[in-house]
Amino acid sequence: MASTTLRRRLHHRDVDGRKNEHMDALSGDSLSEPLLGNHGYDGSSSEVNCSHGSHQDPWDDGKKENLHWTFLFSQLIAQWAQWIANIVLGSRSILERLFPFPSFSHGQQDDEKLLNSLSPLQQERLNDLKQRLKVPFDGSRLDHQDALRQLWKLAYPNREVPPLKSELWKEMGWQGADPSTDFRGGGFISLENLIFFAQNYPDSFQVLLHKRDGNRAEWEYPFAVAGINISFMLVQMLDLQAGSPTSKAGTRFAELLANDKSAFDDLYCVAFRLMDAQWLAKRASYMEFTDVLKSTRAQLELELALEDIYSVKDLPAYTMLYR
Template sequence: MSVDRTQGSCVTIRTLPPLSSLSRCVYSSSDDATFGSPTRMGKGLTCVCFKSRGTYERICINLTPLQEERLRRLKHRMKVNFDASRVEHQEGLKALWSATYPGQELHGLVSDQWKEMGWQGKDPSTDFRGAGFISLENSLFFAKTFSTSFQCLLKKQGGKRAAWEYPFAVAGVNITFMIMQMLDLDATKPRTFVRTVFLQMLSENEWAFDLLYCVAFVVMDKQWLEKNATYMQFNDVLKSTRAQLEKELLMDDVLRIEDMPSYTLLF
């Protein structure tokens, strides 16, 4: 591994370490925390500067073919609108119902039963406009992977609850949309350090986005309880949830979603 050092500039690692580690270099600055813009350091190598507490940190990542393919698939998932006429989307809704209410018969894809889950009306397909089909996939992943935590949130079993609670299913769609905005994955070049860190996590686990969704949901509910919030404060809780996620993703020892402190809330 060779290193270039120039006066007043970052150190650039020419040969990157394994994907499980992050290459950083630091030089002094007197400014407060801000996000810098990415710079290109040769073909396939993207560097993003992050300024915090008087220092700049630059993380350099080289997108591997595996990483590029996983990012491509994730971005494709994010672009798929929910279409109630598509059989696979209908089957997705049925699978979500079965995972949420095992053994309880669903009387139709348009039914008042869906209100029990926290959809705004009897046709859940109308609530997917903001985030698309991936928000259904996220909910289904949560229900199957962390069923106990999922059921606890669905039934509002934890803590002292407000009289006017957030609707569970619609909250999930909003969480998906919030994560999409936070990661800014549709940008042609990374514009934030959080996005760059997530790309490394995606190379470790193809389901990093879905795992992050699960963490975000339990963080949101925890903050909801701590703030003793009501429905009208949901957007404020969502903002504080995003801030908490960003804080944890930027921790030095967080290299996977599973390393995030709030990941333990799922168990």
């Protein structure tokens, strides 16, 4: 679909006039809540309040988009690989019971032992990432203002950067004329993630920004705010605000830091691309964004659990960034 096509986007009631605006005070913990729903992504239910109702576009059932099949193929590969892994691990457990030799048990460390075995480099990179999470977005800081301007230049290289409070920011998918108000659910790292995406995967960034792929809903997800939600989702999934990761995805991610200093930012880009593919595959509309994000998380957890994954670039979904 052409990038020039105009689509309506939902805006919360507190935008612009801000008569009903409620701002949660940001403390040292930067990522505190998602923005496009009333809960996390653990399966609990929620409703999104919007002034335009819950209208959903009809879709043309006869059209099959390439990205839809790309997502299905990626999911099939991951599930097939997991099936093979389960067979191998199941066979190993049987052999362990029959022949309790050390050579069989050494390959199955639990998550706690795995975390304790992290190298100094891995631990350093994990600590650096946690420090990034503690930085809230501060619209009064010049470097944070400059970062917003940098994002605009990357998104629209041939356009003049607007004032920091301008209706033009809504075109990028911010919910109001002042982007800084949308960071109440995310810290400065969520802006860094968007900038990293635009710098390192510019083609995919532009495709998602302008919604160029697939048959789109009339009520599209707002690009920039969706990006903040993805940052929040990854922090939850990887247990990055805990003292140490306790989930399998979190401990596996800590391993990946050995080979990829920018593992979190790369995983963010994969998650964004995968979320958009899920959006198209499910033929979703704005009201279903939370469900799409939960499906995205489930797929990422599945791929992180695969064997022979030594960096984010080994994930099956990573290839989607180049399609």
